Amino acid sequence: MSLTSCGRRRINMACGKLLFGKKTAEDAREIYEPHEDSFLLEGAILRENLAGKKCLDLGCGSGIQSKAMFRAGAHEVLAVDINKVALKETKRNTHFLGQRPKTLRSNLFSKVRKKFDFIAFNPPYVPSEAIMWKDVDGGERGRKIIDRFLAQVEKHINPKGVLLLVVSSLNDEREIVEILRKMKFEVSFAAGQKIFFETIFVLRAVKK
Numbered sequence: 637m638s639l640t641s642c643g644r645r646r647i648n649m650a651c652g653k654l655l656f657g658k659k660t661a662e663d664a665r666e667i668y669e670p671h672e673d674s675f676l677l678e679g680a681i682l683r684e685n686l687a688g689k690k691c692l693d694l695g696c697g698s699g700i701q702s703k704a705m706f707r708a709g710a711h712e713v714l715a716v717d718i719n720k721v722a723l724k725e726t727k728r729n730t731h732f733l734g735q736r737p738k739t740l741r742s743n744l745f746s747k748v749r750k751k752f753d754f755i756a757f758n759p760p761y762v763p764s765e766a767i768m769w770k771d772v773d774g775g776e777r778g779r780k781i782i783d784r785f786l787a788q789v790e791k792h793i794n795p796k797g798v799l800l801l802v803v804s805s806l807n808d809e810r811e812i813v814e815i816l817r818k819m820k821f822e823v824s825f826a827a828g829q830k831i832f833f834e835t836i837f838v839l840r841a842v843k844k
């Protein structure tokens with residue numbers, strides 16, 4: 637297991653009440669327990685006006701960001717994760733005034749056919765030698781998933797669409813800002829929090 641520098645933790649789905657129906661402990665997988673980065677992103681989402689917007693919660697985990705999107709007025713939310721247990725948990729946890737997200741199992745955008753007005757992604761960004769834990773391990777400089785995401789996001793966001801992306805100072809956030817600016821996003825820092833020896837940020841990028 638890689639060093640989880642910001643104390644990122646997982647919910648062990650094999651531990652009692654979170655284990656689903658007929659599943660055995662062997663089948664059970666883990667999902668990401670909402671942590672500092674989740675709450676930072678949730679706060680940034682709640683400051684958005686998402687009335688009438690088509691939203692994507694990428695790497696939905698527990699579903700915390702899908703719920704925040706509905707609370708911010710989202711018209712519809714698609715919750716995507718590579719982990720099918722995360723999708724089940726999202727369906728179970730996320731309901732707001734009768735609204736629920738649609739869910740889709742996909743490796744980033746591989747199965748996503750739509751464009752969105754709003755995308756939020758709290759990616760696995762912890763630098764690691766290998767990708768052992770898909771919810772947190774980000775490979776070299778923590779950039780493996782972030783860089784793949786950046787290469788694909790442009791095709792899935794509408795003009796004037798807003799992207800909120802969690803990054804760490806360990807990922808070289810300035811370089812990520814430059815990549816987004818080259819793709820004609822207007823970038824600002826929506827939130828930041830120092831945690832031990834890194835700072836986590838929520839980048840806000842608006843497609844021009």
Ligand SMILES: C[S@@+](CC[C@H](N)C(=O)[O-])C[C@H]1O[C@@H](n2cnc3c(N)ncnc32)[C@H](O)[C@@H]1O
Pocket residue numbers: 667668669670671673674677694695696697698699700701716717718719722742743744758759760770771772781
């Ligand atoms: C740090 S967790 C964030 C969970 C939740 N959004 C939150 O803020 O608490 C990252 C999530 O991304 C998912 N993920 C990792 N790699 C992915 C990929 N290639 N495609 C889709 N989801 C992925 C993980 O399964 C995990 O649920």
